[in-house]
Amino acid sequence: MTSVTMTVNGKAVTRDIEPRMLLSTFLREELGLTGTHVGCDTSQCGCCVVHVDGDSVKSCTALAVQFDGASVTTIEGLGQNGTLHPMQEAFRENHGLQCGFCTTGMIMSSVDLVKKAKEQGITIDEHYVREGLEGNICRCTGYHNIVKAVIAGAQAM
Amino acid sequence: MATNGIGSSVKRKEDLRFITGSGRYTDDIQLPHQAYACFVRSPHAHATIGSIDRSAAEAMPGVLGVFTGEDVAADGLGGLICGWMVKSKDGSPMKAGPHPILAHGKVRYVGDHVAVVVAETLQQARDAAEAVIVDYGVLPAAVDVAKTHDSGIEIHTDIPNNLVYDWEIGDKAATDAAFANAKHVTRVELINNRLVPNAMEPRAALGHYDAGMDAYTLYTTSQNPHVARLVISAFVGIAPEHKLTVIAPDVGGGFGSKIFIYAEECVCLWASKKVRRPVKWTADRTEAFLSDAHGRDHVSVAEMAMDENGQFLALRVNTKANMGAYLSTFSSCIPTYLYATLLAGQYKTPAIYCDVQAYYTNTAPVDAYRGAGRPEATYLLETLVEECAKDMQLDPAEIRRRNFIPKDAFPYQTPVALQYDTGDYEPCLDKALELADYAGFPERRRQSEAKGKLRGIGFSAYIEACGIAPSAVIGSLGAGVGLWESAKVRFSHTGKVQVLTGTHSHGQGHETTFAQLVASKLGVAYEDVDVIHGDTSKTTVGMGTYGSRSLAVGGEALVKACDKVIAKGKKIAAHLLEASEQDIVFQDGNFSVAGTDRSKSIGEIVFAALVPHNYPPGLEPGMEETAYYDPANFTYPSGVYICELEVDPDSGVVEIQKFTAVDDFGNVINPMIVEGQVHGGLAQGIGQALLENAVYDESGQLISASYMDYTMPRADDLPSFVVHTTAGTACTHNSLGVKGCGEAGAIGSPPAVMNAVADAIGTRISMPATPEKVWRALQKTQLAQAAE
Ligand code: FES
Ligand code: FES
Numbered sequence: 001m002t003s004v005t006m007t008v009n010g011k012a013v014t015r016d017i018e019p020r021m022l023l024s025t026f027l028r029e030e031l032g033l034t035g036t037h038v039g040c041d042t043s044q045c046g047c048c049v050v051h052v053d054g055d056s057v058k059s060c061t062a063l064a065v066q067f068d069g070a071s072v073t074t075i076e077g078l079g080q081n082g083t084l085h086p087m088q089e090a091f092r093e094n095h096g097l098q099c100g101f102c103t104t105g106m107i108m109s110s111v112d113l114v115k116k117a118k119e120q121g122i123t124i125d126e127h128y129v130r131e132g133l134e135g136n137i138c139r140c141t142g143y144h145n146i147v148k149a150v151i152a153g154a155q156a157m
Numbered sequence: 158m159a160t161n162g163i164g165s166s167v168k169r170k171e172d173l174r175f176i177t178g179s180g181r182y183t184d185d186i187q188l189p190h191q192a193y194a195c196f197v198r199s200p201h202a203h204a205t206i207g208s209i210d211r212s213a214a215e216a217m218p219g220v221l222g223v224f225t226g227e228d229v230a231a232d233g234l235g236g237l238i239c240g241w242m243v244k245s246k247d248g249s250p251m252k253a254g255p256h257p258i259l260a261h262g263k264v265r266y267v268g269d270h271v272a273v274v275v276a277e278t279l280q281q282a283r284d285a286a287e288a289v290i291v292d293y294g295v296l297p298a299a300v301d302v303a304k305t306h307d308s309g310i311e312i313h314t315d316i317p318n319n320l321v322y323d324w325e326i327g328d329k330a331a332t333d334a335a336f337a338n339a340k341h342v343t344r345v346e347l348i349n350n351r352l353v354p355n356a357m358e359p360r361a362a363l364g365h366y367d368a369g370m371d372a373y374t375l376y377t378t379s380q381n382p383h384v385a386r387l388v389i390s391a392f393v394g395i396a397p398e399h400k401l402t403v404i405a406p407d408v409g410g411g412f413g414s415k416i417f418i419y420a421e422e423c424v425c426l427w428a429s430k431k432v433r434r435p436v437k438w439t440a441d442r443t444e445a446f447l448s449d450a451h452g453r454d455h456v457s458v459a460e461m462a463m464d465e466n467g468q469f470l471a472l473r474v475n476t477k478a479n480m481g482a483y484l485s486t487f488s489s490c491i492p493t494y495l496y497a498t499l500l501a502g503q504y505k506t507p508a509i510y511c512d513v514q515a516y517y518t519n520t521a522p523v524d525a526y527r528g529a530g531r532p533e534a535t536y537l538l539e540t541l542v543e544e545c546a547k548d549m550q551l552d553p554a555e556i557r558r559r560n561f562i563p564k565d566a567f568p569y570q571t572p573v574a575l576q577y578d579t580g581d582y583e584p585c586l587d588k589a590l591e592l593a594d595y596a597g598f599p600e601r602r603r604q605s606e607a608k609g610k611l612r613g614i615g616f617s618a619y620i621e622a623c624g625i626a627p628s629a630v631i632g633s634l635g636a637g638v639g640l641w642e643s644a645k646v647r648f649s650h651t652g653k654v655q656v657l658t659g660t661h662s663h664g665q666g667h668e669t670t671f672a673q674l675v676a677s678k679l680g681v682a683y684e685d686v687d688v689i690h691g692d693t694s695k696t697t698v699g700m701g702t703y704g705s706r707s708l709a710v711g712g713e714a715l716v717k718a719c720d721k722v723i724a725k726g727k728k729i730a731a732h733l734l735e736a737s738e739q740d741i742v743f744q745d746g747n748f749s750v751a752g753t754d755r756s757k758s759i760g761e762i763v764f765a766a767l768v769p770h771n772y773p774p775g776l777e778p779g780m781e782e783t784a785y786y787d788p789a790n791f792t793y794p795s796g797v798y799i800c801e802l803e804v805d806p807d808s809g810v811v812e813i814q815k816f817t818a819v820d821d822f823g824n825v826i827n828p829m830i831v832e833g834q835v836h837g838g839l840a841q842g843i844g845q846a847l848l849e850n851a852v853y854d855e856s857g858q859l860i861s862a863s864y865m866d867y868t869m870p871r872a873d874d875l876p877s878f879v880v881h882t883t884a885g886t887a888c889t890h891n892s893l894g895v896k897g898c899g900e901a902g903a904i905g906s907p908p909a910v911m912n913a914v915a916d917a918i919g920t921r922i923s924m925p926a927t928p929e930k931v932w933r934a935l936q937k938t939q940l941a942q943a944a945e
Contacts, residue, residue, distance in 0.1 A: 018280070034185035035178015037409070039357045040442040044864035047357060075178035088176040092168055095829050098837060099664030100175025101357040101409025107176060130872040137864070139357050139410050140664045142840030142902075143872040145833060 004068045008033070009077025019065055023057070024048045026064035027074055035075040035104045039137070046136030049105040049112075050074045056112035058135075075104035078111065087111050090153030091146075098140035106136050106146060114154040124154040161676055161683035166829030169669040170688075171662070180407040183361040183376050188435040191363065192221055194425055195282035196438070197272040197289045198447065199264035202300065202519035202857020203312070206262055206271065207292030214274055214288040219281035221432040223289060224424075225272045226261035234258065234427065237418055238392045239484035240384075242635035243322050243493050246512070251322040254313030254517065256483040258393060258420040258427070264293070265312055265482035266519050267857055268447030270420045275432050298519040298857035302479035303456045305516045312482060312517045321480055321489070321515040326497045326573050332510035335471030339462035343545045349533045350924045351454035351479070351851040353867060354526045356663075358409020359440035360419065360449060364426030368433065372400045377422045379405040379691075380415040380661050381701020384638065386693050388418040388486070395427050405691040408663035412841070413525035414449045415663065416703045417486035421448070446862040451851055452526020454479035455492065455533050459541045461506075467549040469560050471508040472500060474537065478515045478523075485524035489515065494634055495530030495622070495704075501571035502538045503582045503618045503795060504560040509572040519857045525703060527841055527903040531621050536924075539617040539908035543915070553616045553912070554590060557797075558583060561618075568889075575622060577793045579886040582618065585819045589797040592879050593817040598801065601814075611804040612814075613917025619905035620795045623897030624709035626788035641787035642706070643697035644714040646675060646722055648780040650767050652760035654679070654686045659699010660711035661691050664837075665899060666830045667707060673826055674712055674893075678719040680746020680759055697783055705897030708826065709792045713891045717784030725780065726762045732773040733757055733765060792888045792896035796820035800909040804917045809932030811847055811914060816878050820901055821885030824894035828882065831898045835880050838902020844870035845903075846910035850925050868925075 005014040008031060015030050024041075027033045027050065039047030041060045048060040051073040078085045087107050090096070097103040113132040117124050129150045130143070138146060161167050174180045211223040237256040244250055255261075260271050272289050276282035299305040299312060305319045312319050336342060356378075363376040373396040379385050382403040390398040408415060425436045440448070455476050462471040478492035497511040528535075546556040561582040562569050569577045590596075598614050605612035625631060628639035645657040656675055660667060672686040689695055699711070723743045730748035731738040740751045749756035757765075765772060766780040799817045804810070818835055825831050848868035852861045861867040887894030907924060914931065915921045922934050 020280070028185075029187075032187075033178070034181075037182070037358070038184075038439075039359065039409075040864055042442060042863060042865070044442075045357065075176075079177065084176065091176050092172040095169070095833050097172060097175055098666070098833060099356070099358070099410040100171070100180050100407065101182065103175050104178045126877065130875075133872040137357065137869050137871060139355055139412070139841070139869070140837045141833060142836035142838075142870075142878065143875055144836040144877050147872065147877065 002065050004065050006067055006069065007071040009073060017064055019063070021064050023059035023062040023064045023067060027059060033074045033076050037101055037104060039101065046109055047102050047105040049108040051108060051112060056109050075108060078107065085111065086156035087153035090149045090156060094145050094149035094152055096141065096146045096149030102136060102138040106133070106138060109133060109136050110150045110153060114150065114157055124151060126151070161673055163673060163677045163826050167669055167673055167683065167827055169666050170672060171666065171668045182358055182407045182409055183363060183378050184439045186363055186376050186406065188363065188365055191435040191437050192275050192277060192432060193279040193282045194428060194436050194438040195274050195286040196270050196421065197274065197286050197291065199260065199267060199269040199271055201264060201293055201295050202267050202298035203296040204264050205294035205296065206260060206264060207294060209272060210290040211272065214285040217281065217285040217288060219277035220285045221275045221277065221434065222428065223272060223274050224259065224428060224431065226257055226259040229257060229259050230261055235392050235394045237420065238388060239489050240486055240637040241490040242637065243324055243489045244635065245322045246325050251489055252316045252320070253484050254316055258423045266521050267859055268521060269482065273424050273428060275428050275436055300518055300520060300853045300855060300857050302454060302477050302516050302518055305518050312519060316517065319517040321484065321517060323512065323514050324493050325512040327510035328508055328572060329510045331508040332471045332473050335508045336462045336473065339470055340465045341463045341548060342460055343463070343541060343548045344460045345541050345544055347457045347459065347537055347540060348923050349453045349455040349536055350845065352452045352526055352845055352849050353446055353851050354412045354414035354449060354452060355869060356410030356412055356414055359442060359445045360415065360421065361439040362422035362425040363435060363437040364429040365435040366430040373426055374402045374404065375422060375426050376404045376406060378408050378415050379403065380408065380411040380663060380703055382661065382691055382693050383659060383699050384701055385418050389423055389426065393423050395423060402694040405661055408661070411663045412527040413452065413529055413703060416701065417450050417524055442864065443862050446867065447859055448521060450485045450522045450524035451481065452523065453533060454523050457537055459537050461541050461545050463545060463549065467545065467551050467556050467559055469504055469506040472506050474500060474511040476511065476513045478513055479518050479520065480515050481518060481520045481522035483522050485522035488522060488524040491525055491530045496534050498573045498575050499531050499534035499620060499622060500538060500573055502620050503562060505562045505566065507572065520853050527838060528900045529704065531900065532842065532904045532907060535617065535619045535904050536908045540911065543616065543912040554586060554595065557616065557618050558586060576790065578790055578889040580793055580795055581886050582795060585795065585797045585821055585883055586618065588881060588883060589799050589817050589819040592819065592881060593799040593801065593815065605803050611806055611917040613804070613913040613915070614799065614801045615909045615912025615916055617798045617905050617909035617912065619901065620793060621901055621904055622791040622793060623705035624788055624792050625704050625706065626710065626791060628787050638700065639787065640700055641785050642711040642714045643699050643783065643785045644711060644718045645697045645781065645783040646718040648763040650764060652681065652685065652763050654681055656686060656688045656715065657696040658688065658690050658711050658715065659697050660707040661702045665702065665707060665834070666827070670708065670826050670830060671712065671715060674715055675719060678716060679722060705899040708895050709888065709891055709897045710786060710788055712893055712895060713788065714784050714786035716892055717786050718782045721782035721784060722780060725782065726759060728773055728776055729762050729765050730757050733771065789890040792823070794820060794822050794896040794898065794901055796901060796905055798905040798909040800913040802913045802917060804931060806935050809928035809935065811926055811931060813843065813876050816876060818878060818902065818905065819881045819883060820898065821883050822898045823885055823888045823896040825882060826895070831882060832880050834898045835902045836878055838900060839878055839906050840870050840875055842903040842906030843875060843910055846907040846924050846926060848874060848925050
C-alpha cells in the first residue's frame with residue numbers, strides 16, 4: 001500500500017492504496033465520484049476524462065500514485081457554487097447527450113479544448129471541434145448536437 | 158403548459174443528472190460487502206473441456222469461490238433460451254443447441270464462459286482467474302457462414318451441417334414464373350458485414366441474494382428488465398419470479414445488445430447465494446467485444462425481374478445468416494420475420510420469394526443490433542434497386558418513383574406478409590431531392606473532378622416495421638412472448654403524477670417524452686410528472702425497449718391509462734357538480750358541465766378521489782390507473798436518404814460531403830429528441846458502411862476486439878446531417894398517430910453511402926468501404942481500362 005494525497009474538486013484527500021490502482025478506480029471507488037466513467041480502459045474512448053492541474057487526462061490509463069500532490073477536477077467539481085458550467089448548460093440546451101455515458105468525459109474534454117483554443121487564439125469552428133474531440137467516442141448522438149453544444153458552450157465560456 | 162406539450166422540443170428532464178455526473182449506472186452501485194467476479198473465458202473457438210483445475214486459484218488471497226459448468230449442472234440450473242421458434246420449410250422446428258451459463262463439456266467460441274472466480278477485490282479475482290487451469294482439446298472451428306454447412310465440423314451434437322433452420326417466405330412459383338417472363342434481370346451478391354454494437358457503457362451486473370428474505374436482486378445493464386426476470390426464473394431457474402427483482406438503472410446505450418439475457422448476469426446472481434455476498438461484474442471493452450451479441454453477418458444473392466420500363470415484376474433472394482455459436486434471446490426472428498418481411502420496401506413488386514438458411518458458427522452469438530433485420534433488408538433491396546437503375550439506364554430517383562406503392566393503395570398488402578397501414582413515399586423523395594440539391598450535383602461533380610477528386614451520389618428509400626405486434630400474430634409465427642406494453646398513471650394527494658412504464662429508457666429520453674404526453678393528455682404541469690422505469694419491483698410488468706416500440710406501444714398504453722383516469726374523473730366530477738356523467742367534458746385539465754361555467758380542475762377531482770368525503774357511492778377511492786395495450790399492427794416509418802461524397806483516388810479516403818435524411822415518422826411528440834435519434838442512427842449506419850467490421854480469423858480469433866482494431870465512428874469521421882421530418886402520414890391504428898424513430902437512421906443510411914461510393918468509383922465494393930478497399934478497387938479498374 002502507498003499513501004497518496006491529492007486535491008480533488010478543491011478538497012484535500014489522502015488514501016492508502018495499492019500502487020497499481022488506476023486514477024479512474026481511485027476516483028470512482030475510493031472517493032465515490034462515479035461521474036467519471038470507464039468505457040474502454042485503453043485510452044480510446046474518453047469517457048474517463050478528468051482535469052489534472054487544468055489539463056485533460058484519460059484517468060483509465062493513469063495510476064493514481066502518479067498524481068500525488070496534483071489538483072484533480074472531475075465532472076462533479078466542474079460547476080461552481082451550485083451552478084452549472086456553461087459547457088454543461090450548452091450540452092443540455094443543444095441535446096448533446098442521450099444515454100449520458102460519454103457525456104461527462106465529453107464535457108471535460110470540451111472545456112479543455114475550448115480553453116486551449118482561446119489561449120492560442122484559435123477560431124472554434126465545426127472543424128476544430130470535430131478534430132479536437134477525436135479522442136472521445138459517443139455511440140448515441142452521431143456528434144451532430146455535441147458539435148453544436150461545444151460551439152455554443154465556447155461562446156458562453 | 159402548452160410550451161411543454163405534444164410537438165414541442167422540450168429540454169430533457171434526465172439531462173441534469175447526466176451532465177453533472179450524478180447518473181447511476183450499474184457499475185456505480187456499491188452494495189455493502191460486495192465481492193467481484195472475473196470470468197475465465199475460452200481462448201479457443203472450438204474445444205472440448207477436459208479437467209478444470211481450480212485448486213491453485215482457490216488458494217489465492219481473497220478468493221471466495223471458483224465455479225464451473227459442473228457446479229451449475231449440479232445445482233440443476235437450466236440454460237439460456239431463444240424465445241422465438243422458427244420453423245423450417247418442411248415444418249420442422251429450428252434446432253436449438255443447449256446454451257449453458259457456464260460451458261459444460263465444450264466451448265464454442267472465443268470468449269465462451271468456462272468458469273468464474275469470485276474474490277474480495279477485482280484484482281484478486283483477476284489474478285486468481287489466471288490460475289485456473291483448463292485442459293482444452295482443441296477442435297477445428299467453423300467461422301465463415303458461407304462455409305459452415307460443408308465444413309464437416311459439428312458445433313452442437315446432432316445438428317447436421319450446423320443448420321439452425323431453412324426458412325422461406327413468399328410465393329416461389331409466382332416469383333419463378335415472373336422471372337421466366339422478365340425482359341431484364343439484375344442480380345447482386347452482397348455481404349452484410351458483422352458489427353459489434355458497442356454501447357459506451359460496457360455490460361455489468363450486480364447480483365444480491367438476501368438470505369433473510371430468501372429473495373434475489375439483480376442490477377443489470379438491460380433494455381428489458383422484466384424479460385430478464387422471466388428468463389432467469391422460468392428457464393435458468395435461479396429464483397422464482399416473485400422472489401426476483403431486476404433493476405436496470407441508468408443504462409449507457411443499448412442498441413439491441415442489452416435486450417438479451419446473458420450468462421454473466423445469471424452467474425453473478427447465482428454465485429451471490431453461493432458466497433453469501435453481493436457479486437459484481439463489469440465487462441472490460443475486450444470482454445464486451447468478445448461476448449456481447451454481435452449484429453448483421455449475412456451473405457445474400459438477390460435478383461430483380463423487370464419489364465422493359467424498369468417496372469419491378471419479382472424479387473428473389475437467398476440469404477445465409479450467421480447465428481454464432483448459440484442462439485441468443487431473439488436471434489432466430491431477426492433474419493426471418495424482421496428481415497424478409499421487409500423486402501417489399503416501398504415498392505409494389507407483385508411477387509417476392511426469399512429463403513434463409515441460418516447457421517451456427519464458432520463465433521459470438523448474433524442477435525438484434527439497431528434495426529435488426531431491417532437494415533439487412535434495406536441494404537439488399539436498395540443496392541439492388543440502384544443496380545437496376547444502372548442496368549436500365551434510368552435515374553435512381555426515377556426508377557424508385559416508377560415503382561413506389563401509390564398513395565391511394567394503402568392499406569397495402571405486401572407479398573411478404575406485412576400490411577402497411579399508411580404511407581406516402583413521393584413527398585419524401587421530392588423533399589430529399591430538394592434538400593440535397595440533386596439538380597446541382599453534375600456541377601458539383603465537375604468541380605470535384607477539377608480538384609482531382611471523384612464525387613458520387615447515392616439513394617436509399619427505406620421502410621421499417623416498428624412496434625412488433627400483435628401478440629396473437631407473432632405467437633402464431635413462433636414468438637414465445639406477447640409484445641404488448643403496460644403503463645400506470647398514479648396521482649398523489651397533491652396532484653403530482655407518477656408514471657410507471659414497462660419500457661426502458663437508455664438514451665431515448667422517455668422521462669421527457671412520456672411526461673410531455675401525460676401532461677398534455679391530463680392537463681397537469683409537465684414538471685409535476687415523473688416517469689419511473691427499469692425496476693421490476695416498482696413498475697408495471699413490461700416488455701422493454703427495442704424495435705422502436707416504446708412510444709408506439711408503451712406510449713399508447715399510457716394514453717389508455719390516461720383515458721381511464723379521465724373516465725373515472727368524469728364520474729367524480731358528475732357527482733361533485735351534480736350533473737349527469739354524460740354531460741361532463743374534459744379539456745385542458747378541467748372537468749366541466751357542457752354548456753355551463755361549472756367545472757372542477759383535475760387537482761380537485763384527484764383530491765376528492767383520495768379524500769372521498771363527498772364521493773360517488775360505490776366508486777372505488779384513489780386515482781391510479783393501469784392499462785395494457787396490444788397493437789393491431791406494426792407501424793411503418795419510411796423515408797428517403799441521399800448521400801453525397803468525395804473520394805480521393807490517391808488515398809482511397811471517402812469523405813461525406815452532405816447527408817440528407819427525410820423521414821416520415823407520423824406524428825412527433827418531441828422533435829428535438831426525434832432528430833437526435835436520427836443523428837445517432839445515421840452515425841451507426843455510416844459507421845457500418847465506411848468503418849466498422851468485426852473480423853474473425855480462420856481459427857476463430859476475433860482480431861477486431863478493441864478500439865484499436867474496430868473502427869468506431871468518431872467526430873471527425875462524420876459531417877453534420879441535414880435531417881428533415883415530414884408532416885407525413887400518421888399511423889392509423891394508434892391514437893397518437895406515431896410510428897417510432899429509433900432505428901431509421903441505421904436502416905436507411907448504409908445503402909445510401911454505398912450507392913454513392915459505387916457512383917464515385919464506378920464499381921461496387923463491400924462494406925466497409927475502407928480507404929484500402931476503395932484504393933484497390935480503383936487500381937483494378939484503372940488496370941482494366943489500361944489493358945483495353
Ligand atoms: S475509459 Fe479511458 S479512454 Fe476509454
Ligand atoms: S450519449 Fe450515449 S454514448 Fe454519448
